[in-house]
Amino acid sequence: MAKEHNGVKMMLMERVNKSGVMEWRTLIPVLLGIMFGLGDGVANAEGRLPLNNVSLYVRMVLFAALFVVAFNACRLFLGRRREARAAALDLSVDSDENALIDYRWSCRSLTKLWAIILVCWLPYVVTLFPGVYWSDTSKQLLEHYGVEPFTDHHPFALTYLFGWLADLGQALFHNPILGLYILVVIQLLTAPALLGGIVLYTRRLGLSRLACHVQLALFALFPVFPVMFTSLAKDTLSVLFFIPFCLLFVEIVRSKGTICSKPWVVPTLLVMSLLTCVTKKPCVYIVVPALIMVCVMQLTKKARAFMAASALVVAVIMMVIMPKVVMPALGVQPGGKQETIPFAIQMVAHDVKYDPEGMSEADKKLVSDFLTIPYDQIAEAYDPVIADPVKGTSLKNPDLMGDFINLWLRKTIEHPAGHFEAWLGLVQGWFSFRNTDGSPSYMVVCTESAWYYDPITELVPQWPKTAVASGTARAIYDAEQSIPVLNVLFFRAWWASIVPFFLLYLAMRPGKGKFRRLVAMMPVNMSFAYLLLTPVSGMGGEPTRYLLQLICVLPLFLAAALAEQHGQEQGMTDRL
Structure with missing residues (x-):
């Protein structure tokens, strides 16, 4: 009788524990809903949160309910009966053997997918010739030509590369733009192969042919891909x-490090890590933490040592050797320190605009001496959705950084709600379906090179302010964006927060291994954290550049999470 009582007690405790896990996991879509309510509330011309208006809290409740229902509906759909799951995640390659579109892991299959994606991209490639060049690219060319000081504000290695290619274009074609277009062509040839590789790899992880078809259609038909890879910027190269x-x-996580025994794996990982960071400096805060965290997982001793060594090498090269040795030797000046604290600057600017009485004369003098913008112009220049008008591109006196940080901390304690409001204004594009003007918060892409720094058109008269058929490219893009249901893919928030939060929701499912699953999605976790530190999310094309790497890799991590969830992964180490 006692044994029976203990058995019932243990069963009840297990059920309570599982119920508790589910309740905790439900907080993920609830938190997302709260952030969407706040993001929608701050999406106004003044960037102010209506804290005294009940509509703000109704928004939070509605969005929280929406995401709880949506996440649970997806969970139930993915957790349908075992037979249906087995059919959906059939790992057999027999069905691929005689199919027109072959997802077997082979060079032939990869070539087919590469060709399909590239052909689908051709309308944009043709209409956007000779490429789309961002303002940052023009600024780097101005540095190359000696008009602007040569700094590491943008990765100096890329500045050298852009300059060399511009000179090559001038020497070969009497047109620097055609030299830069060589790099665009390399992007257009490489990106479809990499995206096709993701499809083949996720098939090996357990994705069904139907799911692979959908994934291939996304890579081939979603216009953000061809437009962005016909553009030239640090983001398009880094990805x-x-x-x-x-x-x-x-694969290292999935194989528990056994693949590291292959002699090519660790050197390739190290090279890719370095090149990712060299071409886009913030990626060091994505790559290094991911490599460090994977060391705490259950890997082979050799793999753990390799991962730790790779993280150390990347960190030392990017944070010590590059800034302390290479840049001084080349005469490259460091980038402005203001780029490390855009949110602090925006929050203090918020105080200047909305609480000027709280700023003492000493505070005003510190702000004026630290920033390049005069104190009395900050209130007018302040824009709630972008930090650049106040932040600028340099500091008047960088030595006052410590004093300014102390001012920011003091003001944060005095006005935490105001500073939260200032931060939310900069990131609301990741947590909202509408812009401050009420328009849909779609991803904006550039189909012309009309945004540039002067005097680039004097130094490069061939600068393509408009492409061959920019209007046609824009019309095609707008037509695809207007398709009902599919237009959800064009929302910034879909890629920035909704899919990453759903991945987190999957990782926190009941059962053992939650920490391992969180570590397995570290590149996504850190990319999301990086978005929370960007100084603009709701205007122009900049947010689209910031999102590009997540758009490219989220299908990979989603497929990996689903394969691991259903326990039908197969080893690939012997196949590689």
Whole structure:
């Protein structure tokens, strides 16, 4: 009788524990809903939260309910009966053997997918010739030509590369733009192969042919891909190295490090890690933590040592050797320190605009001496959705950084709600379906090079303010964006927060291994954390650049999470 009582007690405790896990996991869509309510509330011209208006709290409740229902509906759909799951995640390659579109792991299959994606991209490639060049690219060319000081504000290695290619274009074609277009062509040839590789790899992880068809259609038909890879910026280049890094990262986690015994794996991982960071400096805060965290997982001793060594090498090269040795030797000046504290500057500017009485004369003098913008112009220049008008591109006196940080901390204690409001204004594009003007918060892409720094058109008269058929490219893009249901893919928030939060929701499912699953999605976790520190999310094309790496790799991590959830992964180490 006692044994029976103890058995019932243990069963009840197990059920309570499982119920508790589910309740905790439900907090993920609830938190997302609260952030969407706040993001929607701050999406107004003044960037102010209506804290005294009941509509703000109704928004939070509605969005929380929406995401709880949506996440649970997806969970139930993915957790349908075992027979249906087995059919959906059939790992057999027999069905691929005689199919027109072959997802077997082979060079032939990869070539087919590469060709399909590239052909689908051709309308944008043709209409956007000779490429789309961002303002940052023009600024780097101005540095190359000696008009602007040569700094590491943008990665100096890329500045050298852009300059060399511009000179090559001038020497060969009497047109610097055609030299830069060589790099665009390399992007257009490489990106479809990498995206096709993701499809083949996720098939091996357990994705069904139907799911692979959908994934291939996304890569081939979603217009953000061809438009962005016909553009030239640090983000479009960096992601070409970030994708292989993520593929290797997922396989190392999945194989528990056994793949590291292959002689090519660790050197390739290290090279991809370095190139990702060299071409886009913030990626060091994504790559290094991911490599460090994977060391705490259950890996082979050799793999753990390799991961720790790789993280150390990348950190030392990017944080010590590059700034302390290479840049001084080349005469490259460091980038402005203001880029490390855009939120602090925006929050203090918020105080200047909305609480000027709280700023003492000493505070005003400190702000004026620290920033390049005069204190009395900050209130007018303040824009709630972007830090650049106040932050600028340099500091008047960088030595006052410590004093300014102390001012920011003091004001944060005095006005935490105001500073939260200032931060939310900068990130609301990741947590909202509408812009401050009420329009949909879609991803904006550039189909012309009309945004540039002067005097680039004097130094490069061929600067393509408009492409061959920019209007046609824009019309095609707008038509695809207007398709009902599919237009959800064009929302910034879909890629920035909704899919990452759903991945977190999957990782926190009941059962053992939650920490391991969180570590397995570290590149996504850190990319999301990086978005929370960007100084603009709700205007122009900049947010689209920031999102590009997540758009490219989220299908990979989603497929890996689903395969691991259903316990039908198969080893690939012997196949690679």
